[in-house]
Amino acid sequence: MIGGRVDSLPLNAAVTAALDPFGLQPRGWLMPGERSAPRLKNGTVSEAICLVGHGGGGFWPVFQTWHEMHPGTADPLDAWSKAVIEPIAALLGGEAVFPSDRPWHPFQQWAMAAEGLKPSPLGLLIHPEYGLWHGYRGAILFDDAGFTGEDAIANPATEAAASHPCDTCASRPCLSACPVEAFAPAGFAVSSCRDYLKLDEGQAGCMKSGCLAREACPVGRNYRYGAEQIRFHMAAYS
Ligand code: B12
Ligand code: SF4
Ligand code: SF4
Structure with a gap:
């Protein structure tokens, strides 16, 4: 059903549409560059990374419903994130990775590059709109995001986050x-x-x-x- 909605959309719009029912959003995109790019399972260097997360707790009721249906699941929020993001990544031709995966992927460095965020004195990145009330539930790696022209990086968060509230x-x-x-x-x-x-x-x-x-x-x-x-x-x- 998600496929029917998203497969004709430009990539950022498709990711947005697929995540929306779960209270999640694409937080931003980055092109990591050859040297620091994570590899996909087949060894290919990823061309683009889409960070998946939330500003505020909009995903919480969706997660709670899932949790009630899966009682006793270990690390339930990580498990829910995988259950939601992995199929969406696969549908869109990408591969999902998660903040809890070891070895840790540098999610905060990715967020700084993708969204222009900076650390607060607490270590958490602060967002000009969401403050400290935001987080990352995963990222989708693409080996060929096929970006062209205007659908390249539709990322309003980058501009919104240009200022640093702590300053x-x-x-x-x-x-x-x-x-x-x-x-x-x-x-x-x-x-x-x-x-x-x-x-x-x-x-x-x-x-x-x-x-x-x-x-x-x-x-x-x-x-x-x-x-x-x-x-x-x-x-x-x-
Ligand atoms: C290990 C870890 C911790 C350790 C920190 C140990 C340490 N001194 O580094 C502990 C367990 C203390 C911790 C705590 C929290 N964490 Co934490 N943590 C991580 C984790 C899994 C790995 C960090 C890492 O080393 N990455 C590897 C390096 C290579 O990547 P990096 O991007 O360069 O990492 C940066 C961080 O390590 C950061 N950093 C260094 N010291 C500290 C200390 C704190 C408190 C934080 C938040 C970051 C931080 O600086 C690095 C350079 O940019 C990340 C997820 C991830 N994969 O990154 C979440 C992550 C950084 N944590 C996060 C959060 C939200 C928290 C908590 C607020 C959890 C909570 N209670 O809700 C608490 C904060 C403490 C509190 N009082 O509430 C979020 C931050 C989101 C944001 N807005 O920036 C992340 C990204 C997870 C997510 N799913 O979104 N965390
Ligand atoms: S939870 Fe926050 S305020 Fe409370 S002791 Fe830990 S760092 Fe300090
Ligand atoms: S805006 Fe002020 S209170 Fe909030 S994290 Fe930054 S320095 Fe701390």
Whole structure:
């Protein structure tokens, strides 16, 4: 059914149409270049990468319905992402890869190239519209994306993301919100954070209502995830 809708569309429109029912979107495209391009399973160097993700939590109800039908699935969000994105990639002549695959693909570097995003002081990339409330569920590699003329890289996100919100955020409330000051200049102190989350205080605070540092950022508040999604991500991370 998806095939019937998308196979006559230019590639970006086809990816958009195929992902839309699942609350996902093409986040941007990049041409990785010969040296840094990931290879497809047949050894061919990929010509183009389409990042697949979400701004806000629009995919969450679709995922929840799937999760209820697949109780007990290990790493359910990763499993759902594969169940959704792999067939779409195959339909469109590409091959899907995922942020959880080992060895890790450099999703944040790809996002910086594809969308013009930059890191926030928290390590998360910040988007001018979505703030810190966005993520990546996969990427589709194409060996021949067949780009021509106007359908080449239809990527409005690239222009939208040209500005960097942290540049004009003088007070940087994200940095003072963490109770264990996990965001040190040397990098994210994962163990300080995880140790804190095990305490009653952490369980009642960040584990229940989300990372206080992320919550402190004023950008993209309209895209903040719902309470259940926040708790799911915190549980998966801790
Ligand atoms: C390992 C990992 C972690 C480790 C970080 C360890 C470390 N110090 O590097 C841990 C487990 C701590 C972590 C935590 C989180 N992560 Co994480 N993580 C990853 C993962 C799987 C691999 C990163 C990597 O090494 N890539 C390989 C290198 C070669 O690629 P890269 O693009 O160059 O990697 C960059 C990152 O490593 C980044 N980085 C370095 N230190 C840190 C620290 C943090 C906290 C983050 C987010 C990034 C980051 O800098 C690198 C250079 O650009 C990526 C997915 C992926 N495949 O990239 C997600 C990813 C970076 N994580 C993500 C997220 C959302 C989180 C959490 C917010 C999860 C949550 N709770 O919801 C938390 C943040 C902590 C918190 N308090 O909430 C998102 C970021 C999206 C964005 N907006 O930028 C990613 C892309 C996954 C996704 N599906 O979208 N994560
Ligand atoms: S609070 Fe300010 S510095 Fe921190 S992530 Fe948000 S915009 Fe950037
Ligand atoms: S989850 Fe809580 S302890 Fe961990 S980095 Fe965020 S604010 Fe700090």
